[in-house]
Amino acid sequence: MIKLDYINVMDFWSKRYRNEGALWGYTPSVCAKTACDMIPDESDVLDIAAGYGRDIAYLAKKGHHVTGIDTSHVGIDYARDLLSNDSDVDVTLHEADFLSFPIEKQYDAVLCHRMLHLISKPDDIEKFVEKVFAATKVGGYIFIAARNPHDFSNDQMQEVEKGVAEYKNRPGHRISFWEEKRYKEIFGTHFDIIACEETSEIECSANPVASHITLMIARKTASEMTKTKPFRVIN
DSSP states (O other), rough: OOOOOSSHHHHHHHHHHHHHTTTTSSSSOOHHHHHHHHHOTOOOOEEEEEEHHHHHHHHHHOOOOEEESSSSSSHHHHHHHTTTTOOTOOOEEEEEGGGSSOOOOOOOOOOOOEGGGGGOHHHHHHHEEEEEEEEEEEEEEEEEEEEGGGGGGTEEEEEEEETTETTHHHHHHHHEEOOHHHHHHTTTSEEEEEEEEEEEEEETEEEEEEEEEEEEEOOOOOOOOSOOOOOOOOE
């Protein structure tokens, strides 16, 4: 599990979902909307850090076969409730941390919306990229959105290392910012970067200020596959 010094991440998000409900409403994220515009019908989709299921519901109702992973049992329960009246959708849910979850199949598309910035250790970032690569079919797409440097707040944060900030009132809660250059440096060795787009959405329903994010769209190509080991289960 991604660890913060001040809090257990699973408890943190479970408490937020329990107290605040649908933090970002039920409108799909930019990752999900962009994916639906690009991927084939009835695609196999992996949603990393799926939360309470807003993107899972959107993708599944569009006819895609969706697997969602999240560390929060409350989020997973909410996702099940959200889909309880849709018996014709194909959804699989896992309460788990992606970094330790075994990748046993590959997907046409992999999504991760507003989670990557919570990973600040280089080894964990490297493992995240490797696991996303392993989970993506050749020719498949990835859609990853994370907070960018425009989200740094002098009032709330202090820089602890280049590109990484920590909340002043929450020691251990670090944000690792992502922008186009960083995506290309780290993901570009494994994927063809199609586009990086800066956008924003509300921080949350209770605090509807803009949260600045960068969306990366990339594709795993056959030529990239030749540079890696054959697909295997990664634990």
